[in-house]
Amino acid sequence: MNLSQIRRQFPALMQEISGQAPIFLDGPGGSQVPQSVLSAMSAYLGYFNSNLGGAFFSSDKTVELMSRAREAVAQLLNAPSSEQIVFGANMTSLTFSFSRAISRDWQSTDEIIVTNADHYSNVSSWRQAAEDKGASVHAVRINEADCTLDLAHFAELLSPNTKLVAVTYASNTTGSINNIKKIVEMAHQVGALVYVDAVHFAPHELIDVQALDCDFLACSAYKFFGPHVGIVYGKREHLEGFTPYKVEPAKDVIPGRWETGTQSFEGLAGVIAAIDYIASLSELPQSESLRARLEQAFANSKAHEMALSQHFLAKLAEFPQIKLYGIDDVSRVAERTPTFALTFDGLEPRKVSEFLGKHHVCVWDGNFYAQGLCEQLGVMDKGGVVRIGCMHYNTIEELDKLFDLFSELLN
Numbered sequence: 133m134n135l136s137q138i139r140r141q142f143p144a145l146m147q148e149i150s151g152q153a154p155i156f157l158d159g160p161g162g163s164q165v166p167q168s169v170l171s172a173m174s175a176y177l178g179y180f181n182s183n184l185g186g187a188f189f190s191s192d193k194t195v196e197l198m199s200r201a202r203e204a205v206a207q208l209l210n211a212p213s214s215e216q217i218v219f220g221a222n223m224t225s226l227t228f229s230f231s232r233a234i235s236r237d238w239q240s241t242d243e244i245i246v247t248n249a250d251h252y253s254n255v256s257s258w259r260q261a262a263e264d265k266g267a268s269v270h271a272v273r274i275n276e277a278d279c280t281l282d283l284a285h286f287a288e289l290l291s292p293n294t295k296l297v298a299v300t301y302a303s304n305t306t307g308s309i310n311n312i313k314k315i316v317e318m319a320h321q322v323g324a325l326v327y328v329d330a331v332h333f334a335p336h337e338l339i340d341v342q343a344l345d346c347d348f349l350a351c352s353a354y355k356f357f358g359p360h361v362g363i364v365y366g367k368r369e370h371l372e373g374f375t376p377y378k379v380e381p382a383k384d385v386i387p388g389r390w391e392t393g394t395q396s397f398e399g400l401a402g403v404i405a406a407i408d409y410i411a412s413l414s415e416l417p418q419s420e421s422l423r424a425r426l427e428q429a430f431a432n433s434k435a436h437e438m439a440l441s442q443h444f445l446a447k448l449a450e451f452p453q454i455k456l457y458g459i460d461d462v463s464r465v466a467e468r469t470p471t472f473a474l475t476f477d478g479l480e481p482r483k484v485s486e487f488l489g490k491h492h493v494c495v496w497d498g499n500f501y502a503q504g505l506c507e508q509l510g511v512m513d514k515g516g517v518v519r520i521g522c523m524h525y526n527t528i529e530e531l532d533k534l535f536d537l538f539s540e541l542l543n
Contacts (some may be wrong), residue, residue: 133413133432139525141166141409154492155530160304160471161496161522163357164334165406172405173359175399183394185533193396201400202387204407207422209349210340211365218371218390219400222362223331223352224253229392230348230364231257233324233374234296240266243293245324247272248504249281249310250281250300254329254350255504260480267295271504279306279458279473279505287318294324301333305502305519306458307471309333312439316345325370331355335523336437336469338430341365358406361399364390415523433524434466440522441465444472447535453477453542457509457517470522476542482517487541493534495520 139145144156144164156164176197182190184198202214211217220226235258238244244262246255248271255271262269270289275284281401286494290297297319302309317327330339341349347370353361371386378389407426414420414428445462448454457473459465478485481497488495499506499516504513520534537539 133436133524134529135436135525135527136422138413141168142525143167143170145525149492152492154494155533156494157522158494158496158519159335159523160332160500160519162354163523164525165357165359166409168409169358169402173402176401177398181397197397197400197404198395201403204404204422205363208339208407208426209365210342210423212342213368214388215268216365216368216371218364218366218387219395220362220364220391221396222360223329223350224257224362225261226362226364227253227327227350228257229377229390230327231261233376234301235261235265238265238267238295241293242295243291244266244269245272245286245289245294245297247281247299248274248508249279249303249308249446250298250329250502250504251304251331252501252503254298254300254327258296268425274505274508276509279303279308281310281315283311283314283318290318290322290324292322294319294322296325296327298327299328299329301328302336302469303458303502303505304332304471305500305505305517306473307469308458309467309469312530313344320345332469332471337434338426353403353406356406359396359399359402361396361403394425414450424426436524437522438465440526440528441470443528444470444520444531447531451538451542454538457531472520473517474520475511475514475517479541481518484518484541488534488537491537493537539541
């Protein structure tokens with residue numbers, strides 16, 4: 133990948149703050165956005181802003197836009213059909229909506245499994261739905277050594293009464309990637325559904341819902357270089373079989389039966405452009421299929437991100453005052469995203485992020501709604517962690533600047 137050429141496509145990366153180029157290591161909280169996405173959203177709003185179903189050109193354009201957005205996301209996720217792609221305001225709202233529909237027939241004897249690795253959008257939604265029905269909820273522990281899921285504990289929790297497993301593809305805090313295919317296989321053996329949160333994973337590796345055989349998978353476009361649009365893939369039998377909470381006059385066919393209110397059509401224009409942007413990282417000709425270009429694009433970005441992770445971990449080894457939570461083995465960087473959870477001896481996480489912020493290095497601190505993980509690691513009441521998150525547009529030089537600032541802070 134031509135990193136210089138890539139970075140020039142992002143206005144945020146080209147700006148200066150007080151004469152200094154900012155460093156964005158806040159990707160897990162939301163990626164920066166290329167100009168092509170901004171232009172696509174502006175063009176739709178400027179010339180075609182309308183709703184669906186009208187007998188005029190801009191409404192026709194909106195209908196076409198929504199169809200193209202579904203097809204683009206279907207290619208991104210390798211969904212069997214674009215009719216299996218549902219859009220909404222964000223992943224959290226969609227997950228709460230799906231949790232209410234899926235839990236309609238739950239009973240007090242049923243059991244639900246969540247995990248300590250998850251963002252609580254994929255925990256609280258199911259926990260509260262279970263409480264409404266008197267069902268039990270169990271949480272899978274993480275292996276504290278690398279912050280992956282304890283699959284032995286998961287196996288102990290599974291039973292014929294398990295109705296649903298809610299699990300994250302990768303931790304939004306530590307970057308540890310979970311073996312979703314194995315988890316789905318285990319859950320299906322007892323007849324349980326699996327709802328996968330791929331919000332953090334989606335910007336880093338290509339998803340294949342058919343290979344995973346998951347029942348549902350959720351992600352958010354603002355994490356993969358697009359606008360704030362939530363996305364859920366569902367197996368056709370589930371999207372048609374469960375009964376959503378919906379407005380009576382709305383058509384009762386998929387995927388629209390799951391979409392409440394007017395969608396963000398400008399957002400969908402941005403989603404299409406974001407997926408096209410990712411495909412461009414392949415450097416393959418447009419004559420190749422979108423899925424083929426996405427496969428090569430993610431292979432290219434993954435290789436760069438692994439190099440970033442290796443460099444980060446090697447540099448971190450020089451700082452005994454900093455503790456890393458997650459996979460720290462340089463040989464295992466393929467098993468994590470370039471997202472790092474850190475604590476600093478004698479310094480609260482907020483103090484670290486404030487110091488970096490003064491130097492225009494953008495990082496996050498806190499618990500990132502990963503309450504179970506932070507509680508198990510014992511950092512929930514200590515301000516959480518400092519989270520450093522790289523994307524494919526970040527550079528080795530930016531990481532070196534970060535560690536120079538760590539040296540200044542700690543010495």
